[in-house]
Amino acid sequence: MPIRGALTCAWSTLNKPAAFWIAWPGITLAAAKGRWDLSAYEGIALDVKNVGGTKVTVCCRVDNPGGDGRRNCVTGRITLGVGDAGTLKVDFVRKPPKGCKLRFFGMRGTPLSMFSDHGIDPANVTQLIVFVPRPKQDHAFQIDNIRAEGHYLPLRELLMSAEEFFPMIDELGQYIHREWPGKTHSVAEMRRGAEREAADLAEHPGPSEWDEYGGWATGPQLEATGFFRPEKYRGKWWLVDPQGRLFWSHGIDCVRPNHATTPITDRKDWFRLPEPGSPFAQFFGWGRWAPRGYYKGRRYETYDFSSANLLRKYGENWREIFADISHRRIRSWGMNTIGNWSSAEIYLQHKTPYVVAIHFGGPSIEGSRGVWRKFHDVFDPRFMRALRKRMAWEKGRSAGDPWCIGYFVDNELGWGRETSLAEAT
Numbered sequence: 001m002p003i004r005g006a007l008t009c010a011w012s013t014l015n016k017p018a019a020f021w022i023a024w025p026g027i028t029l030a031a032a033k034g035r036w037d038l039s040a041y042e043g044i045a046l047d048v049k050n051v052g053g054t055k056v057t058v059c060c061r062v063d064n065p066g067g068d069g070r071r072n073c074v075t076g077r078i079t080l081g082v083g084d085a086g087t088l089k090v091d092f093v094r095k096p097p098k099g100c101k102l103r104f105f106g107m108r109g110t111p112l113s114m115f116s117d118h119g120i121d122p123a124n125v126t127q128l129i130v131f132v133p134r135p136k137q138d139h140a141f142q143i144d145n146i147r148a149e150g151h152y153l154p155l156r157e158l159l160m161s162a163e164e165f166f167p168m169i170d171e172l173g174q175y176i177h178r179e180w181p182g183k184t185h186s187v188a189e190m191r192r193g194a195e196r197e198a199a200d201l202a203e204h205p206g207p208s209e210w211d212e213y214g215g216w217a218t219g220p221q222l223e224a225t226g227f228f229r230p231e232k233y234r235g236k237w238w239l240v241d242p243q244g245r246l247f248w249s250h251g252i253d254c255v256r257p258n259h260a261t262t263p264i265t266d267r268k269d270w271f272r273l274p275e276p277g278s279p280f281a282q283f284f285g286w287g288r289w290a291p292r293g294y295y296k297g298r299r300y301e302t303y304d305f306s307s308a309n310l311l312r313k314y315g316e317n318w319r320e321i322f323a324d325i326s327h328r329r330i331r332s333w334g335m336n337t338i339g340n341w342s343s344a345e346i347y348l349q350h351k352t353p354y355v356v357a358i359h360f361g362g363p364s365i366e367g368s369r370g371v372w373r374k375f376h377d378v379f380d381p382r383f384m385r386a387l388r389k390r391m392a393w394e395k396g397r398s399a400g401d402p403w404c405i406g407y408f409v410d411n412e413l414g415w416g417r418e419t420s421l422a423e424a425t
Contacts, residue, residue, distance in 0.1 A: 054137055060090050061131070067120075095116070172184055214241070221245070225240075255330070257319065375414060
């Protein structure tokens with residue numbers, strides 16, 4: 001295969017049948033002289049074509065000495081339909097260079113996100129492994145033109161001391177040490193953006209074939225009951241809106257101004273934060289909901305950059321303006337539903353259909369497990385009392401509201417295997 005950069009290999013094309021009786025069938029391409037120095041590149045790429053009769057997922061692993069699928073290696077993958085072709089890329093996640101003194105915590109990604117203690121040293125690549133993960137049937141695919149690509153430029157931040165690097169987030173919540181198209185540099189830019197958006201929303205108010213609920217106004221007319229309901233029409237289940245029109249729900253979760261509060265406990269020096277007494281100091285707060293990581297199980301101080309920026313952009317009436325523009329955006333963008341975990345101040349304006357998240361307390365099965373909580377003990381009488389109490393709170397709000405499509409009771413509960421809850425009980 002012709003290899004760009006530092007790699008060369010003997011084959012021009014590889015047709016590899018993937019045998020499903022082997023857990024990880026594939027081929028290993030070892031460096032002829034023991035290692036390839038790919039430190040000048042950003043990653044590996046190879047062209048793949050599915051020449052078999054079934055969809056296939058092809059992986060490529062790049063190894064350092066001791067690579068075992070978890071350590072000292074990085075892996076990329078591509079899934080191709082029958083006859084499809086594409087480029088499989090493996091980005092080099094690099095081990096931090098020696099001497100780098102910057103350390104981060106409480107983050108899922110960092111400014112140095114291409115660096116990880118679980119990464120590799122691209123200067124010491126010993127082999128590439130192309131394989132199919134745990135196939136259940138035979139596959140056939142073709143690979144060609146394996147190459148190292150991308151010109152790697154070391155981040156200048158790696159040379160900074162902590163004193164030089166922090167704060168790394170400006171008062172608008174943006175990364176300080178880089179520029180990119182669309183980065184905001186002033187409040188004046190924000191307000192000019194608001195003017196441009198207002199003009200665009202006026203020019204594109206939304207689909208003309210919708211009724212006020214976002215239902216199919218020019219489609220079939222069913223009974224208008226005044227509420228949303230499911231109904232089978234011509235052999236298929238549909239949602240029907242209050243006016244009796246077929247309704248295809250298409251929306252977005254978390255329509256709210258403050259869904260991105262940032263923990264700042266133990267790391268205030270990372271951010272440019274307002275002084276006490278500033279109009280923007282009102283957006284300091286506290287949280288205790290962190291399902292994993294540094295802040296799990298702790299009470300921590302927060303700052304809400306999103307709401308602070310809405311104040312900058314729209315002025316003192318930012319809450320009302322943001323609520324109104326949220327409805328206009330949703331319809332202009334071709335959506336008709338406000339999804340889960342959205343602000344009642346917005347969805348109760350009766351401009352866009354919505355759903356409501358129902359979270360409540362009550363006893364749990366202590367032996368159960370879940371990402372967000374243990375499973376409810378639904379046979380304990382306190383379960384029903386807690387649910388009824390929570391639903392009673394919706395009286396005068398979403399209950400009986402024609403704009404309410406329905407409710408999501410809890411979220412992503414950990415059911416486990418078929419017998420998991422029985423075993424936990």
